[in-house]
Amino acid sequence: MVRSTFAGFSVAQLAMSASQTALNVVGQNVANINTSGYTRQRLDLQSVSPAGHSMTNSRYTISVGQGVMATGVSQIRDPFLDIQYRNQLAEVGTVDAMDTILDRIGDVFDETSTSKISSALNEVVAQLENMSRPDTAGQNTYDTLVRSAMETLLNLFHESAKDITDMKAEFVDRIVGTETQKIDSYLNDILELNQSIKNSQVLGNPALELMDQRNALIDELATYFPISVTYEETNMGGNIKVDTLKITFQDENGTSYTLIDDNKRGTVSVESTKGMPPLTVTITEAGADPTNPDIHNVTNIIGEGVLKGYVDMLNEAGVYDGSDTKGIGFYENYFNSFVDTFAKELNRINGADDDPELALFETSDGSDTFTAANIRISEKWMSGQIHITTTTEQGPTGDNASAYENVQRMINAIISDDQTFTAVNGNTQSQVFKGTFLEAYTFLQNTQATERSSTSSILTNRLTVLNQIADSKDSVAGVNLDEEVMSMMQYQQSYNAAARLMTALDEALDTLINNTGVVGR
Numbered sequence: 001m002v003r004s005t006f007a008g009f010s011v012a013q014l015a016m017s018a019s020q021t022a023l024n025v026v027g028q029n030v031a032n033i034n035t036s037g038y039t040r041q042r043l044d045l046q047s048v049s050p051a052g053h054s055m056t057n058s059r060y061t062i063s064v065g066q067g068v069m070a071t072g073v074s075q076i077r078d079p080f081l082d083i084q085y086r087n088q089l090a091e092v093g094t095v096d097a098m099d100t101i102l103d104r105i106g107d108v109f110d111e112t113s114t115s116k117i118s119s120a121l122n123e124v125v126a127q128l129e130n131m132s133r134p135d136t137a138g139q140n141t142y143d144t145l146v147r148s149a150m151e152t153l154l155n156l157f158h159e160s161a162k163d164i165t166d167m168k169a170e171f172v173d174r175i176v177g178t179e180t181q182k183i184d185s186y187l188n189d190i191l192e193l194n195q196s197i198k199n200s201q202v203l204g205n206p207a208l209e210l211m212d213q214r215n216a217l218i219d220e221l222a223t224y225f226p227i228s229v230t231y232e233e234t235n236m237g238g239n240i241k242v243d244t245l246k247i248t249f250q251d252e253n254g255t256s257y258t259l260i261d262d263n264k265r266g267t268v269s270v271e272s273t274k275g276m277p278p279l280t281v282t283i284t285e286a287g288a289d290p291t292n293p294d295i296h297n298v299t300n301i302i303g304e305g306v307l308k309g310y311v312d313m314l315n316e317a318g319v320y321d322g323s324d325t326k327g328i329g330f331y332e333n334y335f336n337s338f339v340d341t342f343a344k345e346l347n348r349i350n351g352a353d354d355d356p357e358l359a360l361f362e363t364s365d366g367s368d369t370f371t372a373a374n375i376r377i378s379e380k381w382m383s384g385q386i387h388i389t390t391t392t393e394q395g396p397t398g399d400n401a402s403a404y405e406n407v408q409r410m411i412n413a414i415i416s417d418d419q420t421f422t423a424v425n426g427n428t429q430s431q432v433f434k435g436t437f438l439e440a441y442t443f444l445q446n447t448q449a450t451e452r453s454s455t456s457s458i459l460t461n462r463l464t465v466l467n468q469i470a471d472s473k474d475s476v477a478g479v480n481l482d483e484e485v486m487s488m489m490q491y492q493q494s495y496n497a498a499a500r501l502m503t504a505l506d507e508a509l510d511t512l513i514n515n516t517g518v519v520g521r
Contacts, residue, residue: 007066008505014067015498018045021070022491026484033479037216039075040479041208046071073206081473082215082229086222088466090304093223095459097309098325101171102452105331108163109445117160117441120153121414128411131388132404143387147377150360154375157339161372164332165276168314172272175279175310179224180270186221190214191265194245201242218247224268225249225305227259249283251301261286270307277314277329281307319423319430326451331444334432337421338440340370345419349409350389358386414438 022043032038048066110116127149131142193214200207218229230246247260259266264286271280281299288294299315302308317329343361352359360381363374380386389406413419414437421433421440433443 009502011065011067012498012502012505014048014069015501016495018043018068018070019491019495019498023488023495025073026488026491029479030481030484030488033481033484037212038479039077039208039212039215039477041073042076044071044074045069073208075208075211076477078473078476081469081476085466085469085473086219086227086229087304088462088469089219089222090224090226090308092459092462092466093306094304094309095455095462097306098313099452099455099459101167101310101313101328102448102455104167104171105328106448106452108160108167109331109335109448117153117156118438120149120156121438121441124149124153125411125414128388128407128414131390132407132411146388147381151377154361154377157372157375160335164328164335165373168277168328169275171310171314172275172277172279175307175314176270176272176275179306179310180268183221183224183268186217187259187265187267190217190221190245190247190260191263193217194260195263198242198244202236202240214245221247223305224307226303228256249298250303251298252303253301255296257283257296257298258286259283268307270311279311279314281311319432320425322425322428326447331448333423334421334444334447336369336371337423337432338437338444339372339375341419341421341440342437343370343375345413346410349406349413351392358389360386360388 022045025041025043029040046069048069050065124146127142127146131146193210197207197210197214200210218227221227226249228248228250230248231243232246233241234244235241244262245260246258246262248256248258250256257266259268266286266288267284269282269284271282272278279299280297281302283296283298284293285296299311302311312323312325313327315329316323316325316327317333318324318326320330320333347353347359347361350358350360357380359378361370361375362378363370364376365374367374378386388410390404391406416436418434419437419440420431423430423432433440435443
């Protein structure tokens with residue numbers, strides 16, 4: 001086949017067109033250098049192969065390509081880094097949620113900025129010591145002062161119990177309400193973007209900016225639980241192909257649940273009983289029969305993510321329920337155990353085991369177990385019908401051998417005698433702590449501080465890894481001004497060279513037409 005005289009002009013024109021389009025892409029990148037979530041774009045080029053044939057072809061016939069063709073504009077992303085980044089987002093989300101709750105637990109039992117339970121316990125001891133002195137023993141005034149100190153302590157118990165209840169209600173409301181709504185919103189927005197992207201691709205628009213919006217939403221969704229994202233190419237007919245998106249959640253057992261499948265979506269629900277723990281997390285897969293959906297309970301097998309952190313901290317109680325997480329339940333149960341032991345021990349010392357009428361404390365709900373919420377001063381002590389038993393020993397003639405030895409027993413019970421605090425889980429009883437009441441309360445604070453320190457350290461490490469992955473991701477997908485300037489210069493030179501080629505071809509054609517003599521003239 002004889003190559004067309006004007007084929008060279010077509011090659012030059014295609015080269016100029018490709019260079020111009022490439023400059024437009026560079027301009028788009030530079031314009032969005034500060035746009036959050038923007039992914040660097042590039043022009044996809046393809047060489048146009050020689051076409052046609054000739055009966056006169058020989059091995060000396062040289063076939064030359066017919067230029068360059070711009071086949072589309074694509075994003076520069078590394079799928080492996082996207083997977084790493086989203087997995088790390090879920091891990092960060094877990095620890096961040098746990099750290100948030102531990103911080104609030106610390107506020108409940110904080111003793112650094114306010115005089116609370118430790119100080120109140122010391123005040124009780126101080127009043128008991130005043131009562132135990134030989135010159136003041138048995139005086140009703142000091143009994144009243146001790147009772148007043150006890151009332152202050154019990155008020156702090158009630159305040160802490162209310163703070164714990166309010167904290168649980170707050171986080172349950174946040175998860176069941178705000179966080180679940182966010183998840184639902186992300187799924188809805190992704191579904192809408194899927195349709196918009198498909199519509200644009202059908203019309204020949206790659207919809208890369210819409211894909212950036214969708215990727216940002218997928219990253220937000222990945223903070224809540226581990227997800228896997230896959231893309232499939234679907235032929236719409238007429239040589240039109242579009243990408244369909246599928247998002248799945250995989251639990252700790254390896255079971256996958258489809259959350260997004262092209263134009264179908266599933267649901268993630270979090271429910272509680274009367275606004276309090278425990279929480280239940282369920283998933284209904286995309287495409288499920290709306291009249292009889294298969295609802296999957298994934299509460300204890302979420303794996304990682306914000307939901308995992310919040311649910312574990314609200315549902316689990318460490319040694320008290322045999323779980324691995326010292327959630328709010330651990331601190332609440334231990335604090336109630338502390339109150340129960342404190343009340344029963346002082347009641348015992350006052351003689352309530354032999355005569356229940358001598359009980360200093362009683363429960364407001366009539367139960368046998370004291371908690372920080374139900375403990376109160378007994379009505380008989382409040383009304384002055386009973387007092388602190390100052391002595392239980394008798395002298396040789398029947399009188400009291402000591403005026404204050406039983407008060408001293410109470411003092412020792414608080415500041416020096418070891419108490420054992422246990423946790424019962426089914427048929428298993430475990431010792432949580434052994435020590436004085438003052439040491440026991442300090443243990444509660446130290447446990448929270450240790451857990452918070454550990455969680456904060458893990459969070460810092462995971463954020464460091466996340467930032468490293470983000471930097472690697474940005475180095476691939478982000479816009480680098482130096483690279484774009486170099487590309488701009490390269491495409492500009494390419495455009496100038498293509499224009500010069502067209503000029504050279506024009507000069508050659510002019511010589512051929514106007515300056516070549518006619519044969520035989």
